[in-house]
Amino acid sequence: GGSGPAASGRKCVSTMRGLQREKTGKDGRKRSAPSYNPISRWKEETVIEGLTLYDIHRKPRLPTAEEDVVVEVVNDRIIPDLQCHFCLDILDDPVIVMECLHRFCNNCIQKHLRVGKQNECFCKTHIPSRRSLRQDLNFKNLICKLYPNLQEFKRKQERYIQIGNRRLMNQGYAHAANKGMEYQKQQRVRLRKNGGRPDALEHSPSGGASKRSRDGTTEAEHERATSPGKKQRVIDANEPVAFVLRRHPNERAVESLPREYLRTSSALLVRHIKQYLGKKLHYKASDLFEIIVRSGNKAVVLDDSFSLFDILQHFWQRASDLVLHFRISPTT
Structure with missing residues (x-):
């Protein structure tokens, strides 16, 4: 006799053979088929409810490590299990939903139930009311042990996010500058081909240049002549315009605006933009700022009267x- 899975398998086979012999009694009459264990994948007898023959006869697993051995786990592997589904941050004052056993920050789930139109968890489980919420003190103690200084950890995460956003913004600025330089290079090549005559080129809406025909008219002029109903849009002096007001990539002394995309009247002066920056960034002297716009591969500092x-x-x-980019004037 042996022990282990092989012995358990032999016992299962002998049990099955016994069940097959019991189908016919001593008097030769056939009996009804026995009821098998409903939770087992095999046709086996129910010895103990809720357990299969494998569960009954298997040996307990040996410990994989000694008691004094410490197992290290990388934080990146456990952070997803400690995050709130709404704010995507480490759980703060965690509560558990009794219907689905998912955890959320107390403030996040309270706001969701108060403001949300459907009182549902992200798993589509209905939450009847706030009475279904329970404080999870064990999970809170676990987070306190993993992150003794949770607020400092969150501040570090915010700094990492800001550094990543700044790097992406610098890459986007460099990409736009390279595209502008390529465009200028293409224009210079076209000028050489036309003998250095700038009047031989006319910018098309797509950013290229259109050639002149034999009669001296360009394609754009010919299109306007053939379709008089289609007029080129001209910006009015008081028309509202949209633009981007962004911190200069090399500027570190001031913060970025929370909202970069603005829409206002085209009559607004650069002086007014500086006053807006002073109020938003809490600077009393608005003349400390410089407003810069790119012209080809050069940066132009705009006058206040523009x-x-x-x-x-x-x-x-x-x-x-x-x-438009803003920065603190180097002369201050």
């Missing part, structure tokens, strides 16, 4: 949004 209408007329490439 209006958005002037900037659009001189520096705006219609293929993209107008982007």
